[in-house]
Amino acid sequence: MKVAVVGIGLIGGSMALDIKAVFENVEIIGIDKNEKNAQKAKDLQLIDAIAQLEDLKQAEVVIVSVPVDVSLQVLAQVLDHVGENTLVLDTGSTKEKICESVKNHPKRRNYLAAHPIAGTEFSGPEAAIPNLYRNKTMIVCEVEKTAFKLQEIAFEIFQRLGMRIRYMDPHSHDKHIAYVSHLSHISSFMLGKTVLEKEKNEKDIFDLAGSGFASTVRLAKSSPAMWAPIFQQNKENVLETLKEYIQNLNEFKNLMEQDNFEQVYKEMANTNHIKNVLNGIN
Missing domain, CATH: 3.40.50.720 (NAD(P)-binding Rossmann-like Domain)
Structure with a gap:
């Protein structure tokens, strides 16, 4: 062959x-x-x-x-x-x-x-x-x-x-992959950007970075030449996922500002269910 x-x-x-x-x-x-x-x-x-x-x-x-x-x-x-x-x-x-x-x-x-x-x-x-x-x-x-x-x-x-x-079908593929892949890469890139900007003023910040940070920011090492065109081609779906993600981040921020850590706990506990979903996939 x-x-x-x-x-x-x-x-x-x-x-x-x-x-x-x-x-x-x-x-x-x-x-x-x-x-x-x-x-x-x-x-x-x-x-x-x-x-x-x-x-x-x-x-x-x-x-x-x-x-x-x-x-x-x-x-x-x-x-x-x-x-x-x-x-x-x-x-x-x-x-x-x-x-x-x-x-x-x-x-x-x-x-x-x-x-x-x-x-x-x-x-x-x-x-x-x-x-x-x-x-x-x-x-x-x-x-x-x-x-x-x-x-x-x-x-x-x-x-x-x-x-x-x-x-x-192609439309469903692009919609779903925006949530489980494209959003993950954006999150990783922006977390890396946030920490890099902070590191300019606090030189020892990376001394505190453990495996959790490394695994979360891992995707930020991906090729921009590959990922920028992906975001462009799937712009509509990516923007929809970003809107929902930013809304959840803002809600989490508001809970902390309100000292509502009981609800913070509940949000995290509810989200723990994802481990069962991922175990089912793997």
């Missing part, structure tokens, strides 16, 4: 590693506009060869793992170059605008809209790790618009990688 990865960073590189591990006789070619990234991916043996868009016609599977703003242009270009029986899937964290961008493409049936719920705060080819996708969820959108024989290829890949499959 010949697989092409367009955008060889954490997501694409990790998928390349795992596909190599679970399929025999796999050749993986890589395309990246950053020549240094492409060479690094080859040096790390994430890919077997550096390729160009013209080489996609020979691939059986193409994985597009670029920032979502880039996907709006690149995905159509990829579909222009692939063969009639090539599966093309993307890994973007937004789906509605990406699906819209290729809805009238002559090779729309070659494309499967996907989003793996997996990742770390690191980026680039050197961030790729094995087993990133094991026991993770793959969201699939508009599956009915993908040729059935190509669906089968995709689902075999996902199954061998150890992933669970969940079907959603």
